[in-house]
Amino acid sequence: AQTVTQSQPEMSVQEAETVTLSCTYDTSENNYYLFWYKQPPSRQMILVIRQEAYKQQNATENRFSVNFQKAAKSFSLKISDSQLGDTAMYFCAFMRLLKGAQKLVFGQGTRLTINP
Amino acid sequence: KAGVTQTPRYLIKTRGQQVTLSCSPISGHRSVSWYQQTPGQGLQFLFEYFSETQRNKGNFPGRFSGRQFSNSRSEMNVSTLELGDSALYLCASSFGTGYEQYFGPGTRLTVT
Numbered sequence: 001a002q003t004v005t006q007s008q009p010e011m012s013v014q015e016a017e018t019v020t021l022s023c024t025y026d027t028s029e030n031n032y033y034l035f036w037y038k039q040p041p042s043r044q045m046i047l048v049i050r051q052e053a054y055k056q057q058n059a060t061e062n063r064f065s066v067n068f069q070k071a072a073k074s075f076s077l078k079i080s081d082s083q084l085g086d087t088a089m090y091f092c093a094f095m096r097l098l099k100g101a102q103k104l105v106f107g108q109g110t111r112l113t114i115n116p
Numbered sequence: 117k118a119g120v121t122q123t124p125r126y127l128i129k130t131r132g133q134q135v136t137l138s139c140s141p142i143s144g145h146r147s148v149s150w151y152q153q154t155p156g157q158g159l160q161f162l163f164e165y166f167s168e169t170q171r172n173k174g175n176f177p178g179r180f181s182g183r184q185f186s187n188s189r190s191e192m193n194v195s196t197l198e199l200g201d202s203a204l205y206l207c208a209s210s211f212g213t214g215y216e217q218y219f220g221p222g223t224r225l226t227v228t
Binding site for chain 2: 033035037042043044045046047050091097098102103104105106107108109
């Protein structure tokens, strides 16, 4: 079974700073997807970024980028120029690349607070 | 394009009752997944439906069931409610395997 671990329950940074959230996972699969989702106080789960394990290039979406280390089974999220609207719970998630395996396995989350 | 919608948004039930939650996916999406979110257990996968067939099931008792209709809308049913079923129930839709899942706003269920 796959497991996802987020070792930082809470983080807090000042607006405009850069912050990195950590995520490690355990799997025997070779092909899979990794995701970061954010859940603001409204509780709406929003997809931030996605990484395919077969791609060596790290995914980037505007101010959000990942550092994907497949051998180390590490998948960290970097938020540059953080904004107040980035305040949210951030979840790292794993999904197998297998027909019919449409199941996300989530970490416990990191509560990120951006201070003005 | 309209996002994933869930109804009702809030629900209060009594132990022993049953409840049905509804999820309408993004137009064109054929896969609907359900997740339970609680402070203690975090986000846990319940089940996934694709083209009216249940493809995956999480580790939940048989009191939790679901179905999907021909228009891809999905319902989740919980019978004989227990206090521990109090949670935020999230529905997510996608085109299918390998595609991102997009979440609805959730249904907050409180069992008293």
